[in-house]
Amino acid sequence: MNPNTPKTPLPPLPRTGDDRFREALRYARAEAMLTGLAALSLHRFTAAPPAGLIDRVDVLVPRARRLRSTGRVRVVRSAEPPQPAEIDGFPVAPVPRALADAVAALTDPGTVRRLLTEAVSGGHCEPAAVVRELNRARLLNRPHVVDAVDALLAEGRSLAEDRLYAMVREFALPDPLWNVDLRLPGGPHLGGLDAYWPDQAVAVELDTRAPRQDDDALWSEYTRKREHLERLGITVVHLTPRKLREAMDQQAAVVRTALMAASDRQPAAYVVVLPR
Structure with a gap:
């Protein structure tokens, strides 16, 4: 190879999920917390994608905040944001709220069903808390969500x-x-x-x-x-x-x-x- 030929630059190292989470929280600034699939990955849901594979990060902010979604950050607003948990140094929405925000953006019935049933089978929360959040988010009129809720309730009754x-x-x-x-x-x-x-x-x-x-x-x-x-x-x-x-x-x-x-x-x- 001619030593004067320019070398092809190496591709940048892939950014980690933690980097993406920090970037999203910096963008949203004060009073923001991770929600949706990002939060579920930190809650250790096996049905959620690994943090490094989540390209678009959901952040929950107070409704009054003037903030727009971007290509990498989806802004979710709440009139009464829940108290966040701290996981791995990140403020994270509780499981029921994170589930509702994730389900709102999902259309695959299998994924929705796996996430909802894992909430109960994994001991993260009770079925009633999940259904309450789905009802609040007006998601119980979607047939694939209703089917997943039926599976969730059956799992909850079996465990009880x-x-x-x-x-x-x-x-x-x-x-x-x-x-x-x-x-x-x-x-x-x-x-x-x-x-x-x-x-x-x-x-x-x-x-x-x-x-x-x-x-x-x-x-x-x-x-x-x-x-x-x-x-x-x-x-x-x-x-x-x-x-x-x-x-x-x-x-x-x-x-x-x-x-x-x-x-x-x-x-x-x-x-x-x-x-x-």
Whole structure:
């Protein structure tokens, strides 16, 4: 090669995801936080792209900020920005908000489904918090989001049931009848229960509702069922997935107290117990 021939310049080293995140936050300046896929990658979601593969970074800023999106930064505004977490030195939106901002820009049903189900299966948050943010962002009118939410709720219920089984086992509660329906003899259906102790007339129902448009109607149905059962002398204990995850010992104590108090109550009406 002729030594006087100019050498082809080497391509620049690829910039890291951290560099892109810093660039986006510098652009957005004060009160900004990472959201969307960038935030989910920092929350260690396996369904989110690695930080180095995220070309366009979402930043969440207060609504009053005068700031435009660019080719590398998408500006997301909020009237009431959440309190950010600090991960690897970056201010990062909480998982439910980051998910909603990511889903708003995604059209692939498989990706949306994987992100939503990982939020629950990975222990990042409860289904209700995710659905609340999706509802706030008006994303529940998109069919692929609705389908993903159904998968999310099924995953959340499955995990809550596993925790309920674990609570009974780990805290040595008497074995209940699992997943049963109650009926009056020759009468109407009283409703399904996740666990039932017939000798003590104590029932456990997992409250796995998610805040959607029909939440008031669903809560009214829960309330009517509970009141009907309690008029028959059956004690109904409502447990939420969050309480089972964060304070299982306290929930076990609530159930144990209800079982021990059975001897002080009037005998319950006779009901027929059927597998659900």
